Amino acid sequence: MTANVAAQHDTSANRSKEAYSPYAPPSGRVVEVIQLKTSKTPHRGAWVQELERVRDKRDKAAFADLFQHFAPRVKSFLMKSGASDSLAEESAQEAMAIVWQKAHLFDPSRASVSTWIFTIARNRKIDALRKQNRPEPEDLAWGPEAEPDQEDVLALQQETTKLAQALAELPQKQKELIERAYFADLSHSEIAAETGLPLGTIKSRLRLALDRLRHRMK
């Protein structure tokens, strides 16, 4: 049985590596060149519209804006997690290509754009840096097809902003602990020992986000 399972995993791992191989030439297709804008930094909340334009209209200019903001951050996250400059560069490009590919699964009433891209970057980290398969939970039956309620979208944005504020207001030491939990490759027992305190302090804000998400799921 184990042999069967192993064979299955190898196939899926190979498939995903082939699909995103950064070394392969662009198979003779002409790649449209979009000039990256340099100084425009839209408000965080605005990224929802950009991602929705990518999702609904396959809009490359909107994708370029997202890329300019998020690609360097994703690369930074991967380097803090221990990737070399070249591996982080390559994986950041792969992560952004996945953003394009999975844009139809983005639901702004369930996650902010930053959160959604974080989960993609996190999965790249497991795949590329740790060379492990990542089992994903089942998705919920209500899926992303139904048009999300605008009130839910707004409420989620507000909770996300509050969470970011709570995080920004933490004393430097506690913030560093949380960053280390996410960015450095600490073992989970080290995290268990170290993160109890900072988590406690943002708990009330986190609970608001939680309550809202839980409400949305009923």
Add this chain to the structure above:
Amino acid sequence: MTQINHHLSAELLIAYSAGILPEAFNLVVATHISMCDDCRAALAAQDAVGGALLDEVTDVQIADDAFSKTLALIAEQDTKPVKIAPPSKGVLPTPLQEYVGGDVDAIRWKSAGMGVQQAILKTSKDAKVRLLRIPAGSAVPDHGHRGTELTLVLQGAFRDETDRFGRGDLEVANEDMEHMPVAEIGEDCICLAATDAPLRFNSMLPRLAQTFLRI
């Protein structure tokens, strides 16, 4: 669905969200979340912390041709939209079925002694995960733990010194804990158990068997 009373700890949620758990533990967490909406919401909130950190991170220089290279990757992508697997209708949630190659009837059980059967699933080597089948009314030998053991109930229920664990319940056992899980009468108990260090049995016979059974 029955009430789930034992959930993921905050530490497990952070570690799963940060992406630093061994694959074996990730499988237990993903399987529990598939059955538990409370933990699904808690994970979403935890991922939001990761998103907030990503916004705050100092960015680094990316290559001049990064964007055109990314567009080249996109041009190679399969144009069919990525489909999300539908929720499982069987006993085993979808992430676990992917490791087993099917539902309960696809599990290749092997004897683990004393009536208990097991099936080891293939994951990365930093931790191990197995399915256990404990016959209704019988016990797993009394044991302690060197590292962390996660036990998730998929069918039936067991009791130990601490509480009762039914379908969807997750028990987290660490070094301080010694227990002897006993399956409830009525139905065989099937669990998914992950360990990051070998168990410590308190009697000689299971200790000898341990070498052969890779527990």
